[in-house]
Amino acid sequence: MKQLLPFKVGYETYALELVEVQEVVEDQMIHPFPGSPNVVAGAIGFHGRIVPVLDLARLLGFPTGKMGQRLIVLVNRRGPVALGVDQVRAIISVEINQTSQIDDDAERKYIHEVINWGGEMVSLFDLDQLQVNLESLCNQGGG
Amino acid sequence: MAASKFKEMFLTEAAEHLQKMVDILVQLDSDPEDREGIDALFREAHSIKGMAATMEHHQMAKLAHHLEDRLDDCRQLGRISGVEIDRLLDAADVLELLLDDIRNEQPERSVESFIATLPKTIEAEVDTGEGEKSVDLAVNGCGQLIELRLRETVAAPEARFLVLLKRLADFGTILESTPSADDLMQGGCSNQLLVRLDSDMAQDEIHRELLKYTELQEVSFPDNAEKEKAKRPEKGTKDKTVRVSTELLDHFINLTGELITNRNQLQNILKERNWKELEDGIGQLARLVKNLHHQVLQVRMVSLEGLAGRLSRTVHDLSRRHGKEIIFQVDGADIELDRAIVEELTAPLVHMVRNAVDHGIEQSGTISVKAWRERAQVLVQVADDGRGMDAEKIRQQALEKGLLNAVQAKTIRDYDLFQLICQPGFSTATGMGETSGRGVGMDVVKTAVEQVGGILLIDSIPGEGTKITLKLPLSLAIIRVLIVECDGTRMAMPITRVVQSVEIAPDEVQSSGKQLMVHYQDEMLPMLSLRKILKLPQGAPLDPIPLVITELMGRKVGLVVDRLVGQREVFVQRLPAPFDQIRGCSGGTILGDGEIVFLLDLQSLFERRREK
Numbered sequence: 001m002k003q004l005l006p007f008k009v010g011y012e013t014y015a016l017e018l019v020e021v022q023e024v025v026e027d028q029m030i031h032p033f034p035g036s037p038n039v040v041a042g043a044i045g046f047h048g049r050i051v052p053v054l055d056l057a058r059l060l061g062f063p064t065g066k067m068g069q070r071l072i073v074l075v076n077r078r079g080p081v082a083l084g085v086d087q088v089r090a091i092i093s094v095e096i097n098q099t100s101q102i103d104d105d106a107e108r109k110y111i112h113e114v115i116n117w118g119g120e121m122v123s124l125f126d127l128d129q130l131q132v133n134l135e136s137l138c139n140q141g142g143g
Numbered sequence: 144m145a146a147s148k149f150k151e152m153f154l155t156e157a158a159e160h161l162q163k164m165v166d167i168l169v170q171l172d173s174d175p176e177d178r179e180g181i182d183a184l185f186r187e188a189h190s191i192k193g194m195a196a197t198m199e200h201h202q203m204a205k206l207a208h209h210l211e212d213r214l215d216d217c218r219q220l221g222r223i224s225g226v227e228i229d230r231l232l233d234a235a236d237v238l239e240l241l242l243d244d245i246r247n248e249q250p251e252r253s254v255e256s257f258i259a260t261l262p263k264t265i266e267a268e269v270d271t272g273e274g275e276k277s278v279d280l281a282v283n284g285c286g287q288l289i290e291l292r293l294r295e296t297v298a299a300p301e302a303r304f305l306v307l308l309k310r311l312a313d314f315g316t317i318l319e320s321t322p323s324a325d326d327l328m329q330g331g332c333s334n335q336l337l338v339r340l341d342s343d344m345a346q347d348e349i350h351r352e353l354l355k356y357t358e359l360q361e362v363s364f365p366d367n368a369e370k371e372k373a374k375r376p377e378k379g380t381k382d383k384t385v386r387v388s389t390e391l392l393d394h395f396i397n398l399t400g401e402l403i404t405n406r407n408q409l410q411n412i413l414k415e416r417n418w419k420e421l422e423d424g425i426g427q428l429a430r431l432v433k434n435l436h437h438q439v440l441q442v443r444m445v446s447l448e449g450l451a452g453r454l455s456r457t458v459h460d461l462s463r464r465h466g467k468e469i470i471f472q473v474d475g476a477d478i479e480l481d482r483a484i485v486e487e488l489t490a491p492l493v494h495m496v497r498n499a500v501d502h503g504i505e506q507s508g509t510i511s512v513k514a515w516r517e518r519a520q521v522l523v524q525v526a527d528d529g530r531g532m533d534a535e536k537i538r539q540q541a542l543e544k545g546l547l548n549a550v551q552a553k554t555i556r557d558y559d560l561f562q563l564i565c566q567p568g569f570s571t572a573t574g575m576g577e578t579s580g581r582g583v584g585m586d587v588v589k590t591a592v593e594q595v596g597g598i599l600l601i602d603s604i605p606g607e608g609t610k611i612t613l614k615l616p617l618s619l620a621i622i623r624v625l626i627v628e629c630d631g632t633r634m635a636m637p638i639t640r641v642v643q644s645v646e647i648a649p650d651e652v653q654s655s656g657k658q659l660m661v662h663y664q665d666e667m668l669p670m671l672s673l674r675k676i677l678k679l680p681q682g683a684p685l686d687p688i689p690l691v692i693t694e695l696m697g698r699k700v701g702l703v704v705d706r707l708v709g710q711r712e713v714f715v716q717r718l719p720a721p722f723d724q725i726r727g728c729s730g731g732t733i734l735g736d737g738e739i740v741f742l743l744d745l746q747s748l749f750e751r752r753r754e755k
Contacts (some may be wrong), residue, residue: 029737029738031632031738031739031740031741032632033725033728033731033739033741034634034677034727034728034741034743034748035677035725035726035727035728035744035747035748036722036725036727036728037725040722040725042739043718043731043739043741044739045733045737045739048733049716050716050718050731050732050733050739051719052718052719052722079719079720079722080719081719081722131721134721134722135721135724138721138722138723138724138725139721139724
């Protein structure tokens with residue numbers, strides 16, 4: 001049994017395992033910072049710490065507009081870093097066997113499993129892949 | 144729990160005794176009949192032996208015991224020879240490695256074979272000076288090692304080696320060689336030559352070229368890195384414990400007491416809604432927090448003494464190896480800096496001192512390290528009275544490398560010119576180490592200094608020597624910044640990076656071609672727009688124009704911002720990895736009103752552009 005937090009970016013529904021999430025925050029002022037790659041929207045002050053915010057829509061190649069109604073702050077092991085998403089939905093529980101691995105598919109980045117949740121396709125977001133890509137993004141610098 | 148606590152204590156104390164041993168040894172080198180020094184050395188070895196035996200670290204105890212025996216002999220003799228000092232320094236290195244083993248919970252390495260290399264008895268050896276260690280090149284440093292062995296039958300090996308050295312110089316820069324060219328000229332050398340070459344050529348290419356010389360029996364490339372690792376353990380961040388004086392701890396207790404009183408006072412005010420006293424209570428709180436902050440910073444402060452010991456060891460080893468006579472002076476080792484800064488700067492300072500020995504001092508001279516405080520900064524200066532740098536040659540090199548254009552080359556001041564040796568491209572220039580008296584690896588030094596918010600100044604006069612000064616903040620965490628505004632966003636620059644902030648009238652701006660310039664003091668500075676650098680939309684014309692005079696790539700520039708907000712002290716947080724890799728931003732701070740202000744790192748932004 002896995003607990004997942006589903007969220008929407010663009011027209012897709014993704015999900016994160018609940019154990020990876022520290023907090024969901026909203027209406028936070030995002031402060032832009034100099035020299036950042038464009039997928040980094042800026043940073044928020046989170047319990048006295050500076051936490052960078054990723055523009056997930058931009059990262060996943062959706063049309064960007066109003067970003068970051070909701071911010072999902074990941075656990076400290078992951079940075080900490082916050083993901084700006086369009087909408088966060090209620091937590092769901094799934095059986096492991098409801099998920100199906102998908103092959104590496106260039107068109108569907110950052111997804112490692114897909115779940116059929118009552119007829120709706122929910123993509124499990126791949127944080128490890130994100131971490132690897134972030135490292136190379138930050139090293140090149142933005143512009 | 145108790146065991147690990149003892150282990151920590153043992154490691155800390157043993158490391159201290161070891162450091163003292165090394166310090167005394169280096170001192171004894173200049174005064175080998177200092178009885179008190181020898182006695183002190185004996186006591187240090189004895190302490191280490193005792194501690195190691197108690198903790199059942201048998202190998203360490205065995206080696207310390209052996210040292211004790213040798214030192215006892217020295218006591219009988221009343222003097223210690225230079226050769227013996229070198230042996231004991233080697234032994235100290237082995238003890239250090241043993242400490243590493245214990246720290247990493249590995250079985251101790253055996254000291255049997257090391258002890259076997261030491262002669263059994265200490266005679267009243269006469270120092271033979273140089274030539275003692277025939278082939279043992281600096282195992283630390285950059286470049287690659289090449290070992291050449293001539294056929295036994297070759298006559299006049301010195302002459303052959305001189306020819307080969309000259310040929311090798313065509314491939315790159317010869318950083319050092321054993322024996323050196325001077326030694327070869329004097330004759331009496333063996334048929335083996337070890338060269339450290341800084342070259343862009345591939346190893347097998349060099350190998351192929353060298354094999355054309357039939358008198359060579361063998362050409363090999365000893366592995367640098369391995370040897371270096373084995374010889375000198377890198378000191379650094381491993382000491383995680385600090386010693387705090389009980390006096391300071393008492394201060395903390397007292398402060399905690401006062402804070403509790405203050406909390407009660409504020410709770411009372413809240414309960415009684417006695418707002419008149421609120422201001423008083425908060426004023427009290429502000430005073431206490433400031434005091435607490437000050438004390439905490441105090442705990443983080445360490446003196447430069449440990450670092451000075453390390454540097455004198457470096458000078459000792461290098462001068463012995465190159466047969467140079469160098470007096471090493473340290474002044475102001477009691478100056479204290481945040482431990483994080485001291486840790487960051489250890490490697491760069493060792494490098495600067497090594498440069499001074501290798502390239503500054505020709506045969507004999509003085510190297511001095513001085514530290515002093517100037518307001519909220521600490522200055523550390525490494526100076527030598529060696530050959531100095533030749534501004535003309537650097538100018539030529541910079542022109543050839545395209546770092547300056549012809550006009551710049553004419554107008555640039557010496558001071559700015561010397562900064563160019565810190566450019567990554569400059570240091571590897573062929574022959575630079577020889578011609579300028581400086582060069583290798585200065586870019587690394589400069590980067591490290593700037594990372595802790597400091598700046599590096601170079602001053603040199605040909606024939607009189609070179610002075611390199613580091614201006615450093617006292618503490619890493621809390622720094623003074625200048626806050627500026629640009630496109631509605633506030634940003635900060637460390638005050639150490641700001642020369643001055645001024646406002647100028649639009650008619651003071653002149654244009655030279657496409658570049659806008661401004662007259663500042665007695666020079667013309669290029670004007671750069673922060674909006675443009677950060678790719679922000681162009682703003683409305685400004686009058687007056689706020690300008691931050693700062694240094695970029697070793698040159699003064701006027702940075703145009705929208706507004707100068709003011710200075711303040713802030714607590715800087717590094718961004719979490721990997722965001723700390725982003726160029727242009729070296730951290731951030733959360734202001735009282737919740738706004739996040741980022742620290743601008745223009746230097747790295749510009750470096751990125753250059754790389755593109």
